[in-house]
Amino acid sequence: MTLTEKDSQYLWHPYTQHKTAQTPIAISKGEGALLWDENGKEYIDAIASWWVNPFGHSNRFIADAIYKQLTTLEHVLFGGFTHEPAIKVAEKLIEILPKNQQKIFFSDNGSTAVEVAIKVALQFFFNKNEKRTTIIAFENAFHGDTFAAMAASGISFYTQAFQGMFIDVVRIPVPVKGQEQESYDALKDVIQKYNCAGFIFEPLVQGAAGMVMYEPEALAKLMQICKEHNVLTIADEVMTGFGKTGKTFAMDYVTEVPDMICLSKALTGGTIPMAITTFTQEVFDAFYDDDINKALFHGHTFTANPTGCAAALASIDLLHTEEMQANIERIHKSHLDFQKKIEKHSKVITARTLGVIFAVEIKSESEESYYGSMRTKLYNFFIDKGVVLRPVGNIVYILPPYVMSDEQLQKVYKTIEDAIEMV
Numbered sequence: 394m395t396l397t398e399k400d401s402q403y404l405w406h407p408y409t410q411h412k413t414a415q416t417p418i419a420i421s422k423g424e425g426a427l428l429w430d431e432n433g434k435e436y437i438d439a440i441a442s443w444w445v446n447p448f449g450h451s452n453r454f455i456a457d458a459i460y461k462q463l464t465t466l467e468h469v470l471f472g473g474f475t476h477e478p479a480i481k482v483a484e485k486l487i488e489i490l491p492k493n494q495q496k497i498f499f500s501d502n503g504s505t506a507v508e509v510a511i512k513v514a515l516q517f518f519f520n521k522n523e524k525r526t527t528i529i530a531f532e533n534a535f536h537g538d539t540f541a542a543m544a545a546s547g548i549s550f551y552t553q554a555f556q557g558m559f560i561d562v563v564r565i566p567v568p569v570k571g572q573e574q575e576s577y578d579a580l581k582d583v584i585q586k587y588n589c590a591g592f593i594f595e596p597l598v599q600g601a602a603g604m605v606m607y608e609p610e611a612l613a614k615l616m617q618i619c620k621e622h623n624v625l626t627i628a629d630e631v632m633t634g635f636g637k638t639g640k641t642f643a644m645d646y647v648t649e650v651p652d653m654i655c656l657s658k659a660l661t662g663g664t665i666p667m668a669i670t671t672f673t674q675e676v677f678d679a680f681y682d683d684d685i686n687k688a689l690f691h692g693h694t695f696t697a698n699p700t701g702c703a704a705a706l707a708s709i710d711l712l713h714t715e716e717m718q719a720n721i722e723r724i725h726k727s728h729l730d731f732q733k734k735i736e737k738h739s740k741v742i743t744a745r746t747l748g749v750i751f752a753v754e755i756k757s758e759s760e761e762s763y764y765g766s767m768r769t770k771l772y773n774f775f776i777d778k779g780v781v782l783r784p785v786g787n788i789v790y791i792l793p794p795y796v797m798s799d800e801q802l803q804k805v806y807k808t809i810e811d812a813i814e815m816v
């Protein structure tokens with residue numbers, strides 16, 4: 394049996410209707426921005442394997458750090474124990490995060506980082522005997538697939554089977570250009586009507602919605618409104634963190650500081666699943682008490698896994714090298730040139746760039762659904778040409794590993810141009 398035949402016998406893939414899905418491609422090797430399948434066909438990974446892999450596949454620097462840690466201390470329980478890798482990650486993050494972030498809580502993936510933040514927002518008020526049980530989130534947000542994260546997410550076909558079983562979430566419009574006032578007014582309105590504990594948002598870019606972008610000034614304004622009403626703010630930087638927007642964190646563009654930040658994806662350079670939720674001292678202090686019932690009763694078996702921490706430390710070191718910063722700048726400039734060229738095309742509605750993130754919306758005859766026919770046609774075209782891109786409806790986005798060469802990037806652009814001609 395081939396790998397793909399065995400796969401279809403044994404495996405259940407994410408976001409996949411197995412009856413109608415094409416067989417998956419079996420990848421056997423990765424290096425830098427490239428992947429190779431079992432038949433030796435080469436692909437450019439133009440989306441950094443779901444946005445996790447900024448430093449390239451099979452990165453030696455991170456691999457060496459992991460090996461060293463694996464042969465020193467691979468894991469120790471974090472209940473009642475601690476270790477240097479976790480402390481170093483905390484020190485490092487506190488140094489580079491917005492200045493008010495003081496406490497680090499480890500978990501395993503983006504959804505759990507969000508789950509922890511939402512539970513903390515709710516218990517923060519419970520611990521203070523204040524009744525606040527509603528979470529505010531943006532329309533079309535994506536915060537993950539566990540229950541509270543799913544409740545906060547607004548992409549409805551992901552969550553429709555579970556309607557009526559969620560924590561209370563109210564939604565406000567995203568303050569995209571021209572819609573800012575509507576968003577501010579909606580926020581004030583929901584804060585008036587509901588007992589709001591927290592506001593969770595993807596800062597500046599809504600990834601899964603199709604790289605929808607909005608301005609830092611608008612986010613600052615929304616955060617100010619929250620602050621005036623003592624609503625906790627949660628920046629979900631799971632996608633935007635670690636250089637994607639051109640700064641280390643998207644929040645580095647914003648004049649306001651959040652109460653909590655969620656991190657995962659690029660945290661370990663795409664090597665080991667790990668996530669972190671960070672907090673202000675004030676949030677932590679609401680749980681700090683002689684009463685054990687005020688503690689945060691949340692944890693995972695692999696919390697602060699030392700190997701994951703070693704990978705995170707190596708990744709953060711890599712991010713801050715001159716070479717990697719120059720790569721980010723180079724890709725950003727290149728995207729801007731491509732945007733200028735492509736946005737004039739008659740089949741293009743709009744194009745946008747922030748940091749290494751680029752997105753183009755293609756005109757379509759019919760209303761394009763998330764997994765609609767245009768999306769499938771585009772996806773297959775890209776795969777055929779050896780470029781990994783996953784369009785969202787009629788939106789094609791690029792989020793390359795920072796190590797992608799100019800030549801590879803030009804090939805990605807050219808393939809997108811050809812795809813636009815084709816549809």
Ligand SMILES: *Cc1c(COP(=O)(O)O)cnc(C)c1O
Nearest residue numbers: 502503504535536537600631632
């Ligand atoms: C991917 C993502 C998540 C969920 O992360 P997982 O590791 O897939 O659970 C949460 N928030 C945002 C903004 C994301 O992009």
